Amino acid sequence: MTEDKVDFWAGVVIVIAGLFVTLYVIPFHVDSGFGFGLSPRFFPYICSVAITALGAFLVFFRVFGKEEGEVRSLLTIKVSGRLVLLAGLLALGLLVMNIWGYLPGGMFLVAAFMIALGEKRLSWIIPTAVGWPLFLWLLFEKLLETPLPG
Amino acid sequence: MLNDILLGLSDALTLTNFLYIAAGVLIGQVFAAAPGVGALTAVTIAVPFTFYLNPVTAIGFLVGINKGGTLGGAVSSILMNTPGSPEATATAFDGYPMAKKGQALKALRTAHFSSVTGDAISDMVLFLVAAPLSILALQMGPAEMAAVVLVALVVVGGLVGNSIVKGLIAAFLGVLFSLVGTDPETAGGRFTFGIPELMDGLSISAVGIGVLALGEIFRQMVFHGDEANGSAQAAELGSREANRFRWRDYRSVAPTIFRSSAIGTIIGAIPGLGSTAAAFLGYSSAKRAAQDPESFGKGDIRGVAATEAANSAVVGANFIPLLSLGIPGNVAAALILGAFIIHGISPGPQLFAEQSRLVYALFGAMMIGTFCNLFIGLFSMRLFSKLIQLPLVLVLPCVVLLCVTGIIVASNLFGAWLLVGFALMGFLMRILNFSFVTFIIGFVLGPMFELNIRQTILLSDGNIGFLLTRPIACGFILMALYIAWRLGKRRKLGAPQLSM
Numbered sequence: 001m002t003e004d005k006v007d008f009w010a011g012v013v014i015v016i017a018g019l020f021v022t023l024y025v026i027p028f029h030v031d032s033g034f035g036f037g038l039s040p041r042f043f044p045y046i047c048s049v050a051i052t053a054l055g056a057f058l059v060f061f062r063v064f065g066k067e068e069g070e071v072r073s074l075l076t077i078k079v080s081g082r083l084v085l086l087a088g089l090l091a092l093g094l095l096v097m098n099i100w101g102y103l104p105g106g107m108f109l110v111a112a113f114m115i116a117l118g119e120k121r122l123s124w125i126i127p128t129a130v131g132w133p134l135f136l137w138l139l140f141e142k143l144l145e146t147p148l149p150g
Numbered sequence: 151m152l153n154d155i156l157l158g159l160s161d162a163l164t165l166t167n168f169l170y171i172a173a174g175v176l177i178g179q180v181f182a183a184a185p186g187v188g189a190l191t192a193v194t195i196a197v198p199f200t201f202y203l204n205p206v207t208a209i210g211f212l213v214g215i216n217k218g219g220t221l222g223g224a225v226s227s228i229l230m231n232t233p234g235s236p237e238a239t240a241t242a243f244d245g246y247p248m249a250k251k252g253q254a255l256k257a258l259r260t261a262h263f264s265s266v267t268g269d270a271i272s273d274m275v276l277f278l279v280a281a282p283l284s285i286l287a288l289q290m291g292p293a294e295m296a297a298v299v300l301v302a303l304v305v306v307g308g309l310v311g312n313s314i315v316k317g318l319i320a321a322f323l324g325v326l327f328s329l330v331g332t333d334p335e336t337a338g339g340r341f342t343f344g345i346p347e348l349m350d351g352l353s354i355s356a357v358g359i360g361v362l363a364l365g366e367i368f369r370q371m372v373f374h375g376d377e378a379n380g381s382a383q384a385a386e387l388g389s390r391e392a393n394r395f396r397w398r399d400y401r402s403v404a405p406t407i408f409r410s411s412a413i414g415t416i417i418g419a420i421p422g423l424g425s426t427a428a429a430f431l432g433y434s435s436a437k438r439a440a441q442d443p444e445s446f447g448k449g450d451i452r453g454v455a456a457t458e459a460a461n462s463a464v465v466g467a468n469f470i471p472l473l474s475l476g477i478p479g480n481v482a483a484a485l486i487l488g489a490f491i492i493h494g495i496s497p498g499p500q501l502f503a504e505q506s507r508l509v510y511a512l513f514g515a516m517m518i519g520t521f522c523n524l525f526i527g528l529f530s531m532r533l534f535s536k537l538i539q540l541p542l543v544l545v546l547p548c549v550v551l552l553c554v555t556g557i558i559v560a561s562n563l564f565g566a567w568l569l570v571g572f573a574l575m576g577f578l579m580r581i582l583n584f585s586f587v588t589f590i591i592g593f594v595l596g597p598m599f600e601l602n603i604r605q606t607i608l609l610s611d612g613n614i615g616f617l618l619t620r621p622i623a624c625g626f627i628l629m630a631l632y633i634a635w636r637l638g639k640r641r642k643l644g645a646p647q648l649s650m
Contacts, residue, residue, distance in 0.1 A: 007316070010582050014319060021326075031338025038607060040333030040340055043600045047326040054319045061315065075581050082372045083577060090364075091570050094554070098563055106551050113547035117371060124544070132548045136555050146559050 004062050006075060011058030018052030089116060102141075102148040106133030151506070158510025161206055168518055170207050174214025175522040176530065181215075182222030182238075183534040189219020191363040193485050195552055197492070198355040198560025205493040205508065210515030212489055213465075216482050217269055217519045220425065220462040221527055224261035225534045228454070229254055237425035237461040240433040244446060244453030251449050255531070259395035260451050261458040262527040264407050268459035270520050271411040272418060272466030276473075277513050279419075280502070283474035287499035290622060292605035295476075295498075297626030299599045302477045304630045305420070307588045308637030315638075320584045324592020325599060327352060334601065347564040354488030355560040356568040357593055359553045361586050362481065364569055365576015367546055367553075372577070403455040406436045410456045414463025418479055419470045425461040425480070432460025466516065472497055473509065476598060481587045484594045498598075 033039040097105025111129035181192035200208035223238030228245035248257035307317025331351030410432035417428040436456030468479035476498030478484035610616030
């Protein structure tokens with residue numbers, strides 16, 4: 001997909017999201033105020049309408065503008081897959097941290113990301129995954145007395 | 151006035167401040183020297199760790215990281231032809247050929263002394279210009295301030311990235327995210343979805359670390375995952391004689407340094423431009439001014455001096471709009487603005503009138519930072535030449551955990567969960583060429599923009615004709631429209647852009 005096409009679809013998504021925020025999120029998830037002064041919805045409306053209008057401009061320019069899309073977009077299925085994997089690992093690491101505490105979660109995060117980057121040597125993974133979280137834990141929990149998840 | 155200056159400087163000159171600033175400079179140099187990490191990541195991660203410090207120490211520490219970062223980026227550019235940060239890209243043009251000729255340490259020393267000189271000059275300009283500018287800014291009311299913020303958003307949105315429309319979308323998106331929490335007037339909830347943790351709004355730490363640091367790390371991992379495993383090979387430092395940097399070497403590049411420092415200072419004072427643009431402009435002006443321009447790109451010492459002086463001069467100059475108007479010049483200044491707000495300080499024209507002692511303490515901290523950069527750089531350059539050979543497969547996972555730890559220390563695990571969403575957002579913004587810099591600046595300026603627009607509407611009683619009685623505000627609004635039109639037209643003509 002060329003960059004122009006990516007911009008077109010990005011514009012479409014922005015318009016849909018902008019309309020969703022303007023027509024649903026602001027009316028249902030922003031208080032209406034007390035009837036005097038400016039409503040809390042006033043500025044969110046300005047922003048969401050501006051974003052929707054600018055998204056529409058983006059679509060318009062890409063439909064009627066000159067085709068300049070020589071550069072190919074980097075957003076491929078492979079890239080999306082890797083991104084989902086990394087985000088999933090981060091979320092999983094936080095979940096482990098939430099349930100079992102900072103040290104197991106931190107060790108999982110470092111080890112999982114090293115493996116995701118293609119590291120296979122256990123002699124590198126184990127010392128890093130144990131040593132770095134332990135160092136941070138000692139620094140914050142013990143030395144600086146800043147509580148980390150238990 | 152003189153009393154405030156002396157008291158402010160004495161507040162800055164404490165051992166604690168000195169140690170924190172020195173640590174900041176060292177951290178900035180280390181992070182910037184490691185390709186793919188960057189000093190901006192270090193500033194972002196460091197913001198939450200400054201919560202428990204006093205304001206001068208905290209801001210001094212962050213400024214130290216920023217100053218150290220401008221120097222550290224040159225190390226990997228010169229030794230590996232791989233810029234540690236975007237502003238050091240042009241340093242590689244002549245720095246790497248010098249390294250290949252066995253003059254790596256001389257190139258590093260040139261970068262070091264040029265960087266410190268550029269930084270010191272821009273600090274001096276800041277000290278001289280910021281206070282008078284803030285006196286002028288004091289004459290401005292909410293309508294003028296709202297118009298200034300609008301100009302800043304348009305300039306940043308137009309100059310950074312490949313389309314002004316996409317830049318403005320990013321800016322308004324940043325402003326929209328800054329509205330999460332309670333309404334400042336009625337305390338009504340906005341976008342809180344019944345989650346108590348969102349009542350205080352989104353913290354700059356969660357947004358900054360997610361979009362800036364983790365977004366970039368995800369980009370590195372997704373696109374360079376396969377290359378991350380290898381250890382990089384740096385150029386050798388070469389013989390002692392070939393690497394000696396003498397006083398006459400400094401004198402020979404002094405005109406280049408001063409020209410580039412002036413360019414960097416002017417660029418830094420304009421919101422949205424920033425050190426990468428300054429570095430390239432400094433380099434090209436040095437090449438144009440040279441009698442033998444063909445020597446540039448083949449290991450000319452002036453090429454290194456021009457780039458490093460220009461990109462470092464941006465650091466101090468960025469504080470001119472930040473301190474006098476409350477407008478951050480670039481993303482590092484936006485993060486430092488976030489730190490100001492966290493510590494209960496509102497940068498802007500009132501700051502000089504109400505807390506001048508603090509401002510002069512900050513100036514003192516900046517001078518300490520420049521001194522530390524000079525002193526630490528004398529020893530750290532050789533050390534970093536070894537450090538930059540650490541493979542990314544070790545560095546990136548450790549930085550991810552540092553980011554998570556930073557946000558837990560600053561807020562709680564809920565903040566860490568927000569990181570996942572903002573990291574994805576930061577990654578997508580990079581891939582789709584939406585400026586994350588503009589997004590962050592929009593996020594930081596959002597509350598100020600809203601407050602001034604609200605006050606203007608209340609003062610005018612909703613009458614738009616009120617603006618006609620405020621010529622300065624009208625001038626700024628017209629300027630914003632003109633800039634938007636000019637930048638939009640320039641992009642159509644295919645003018646070069648700054649990617650960020």
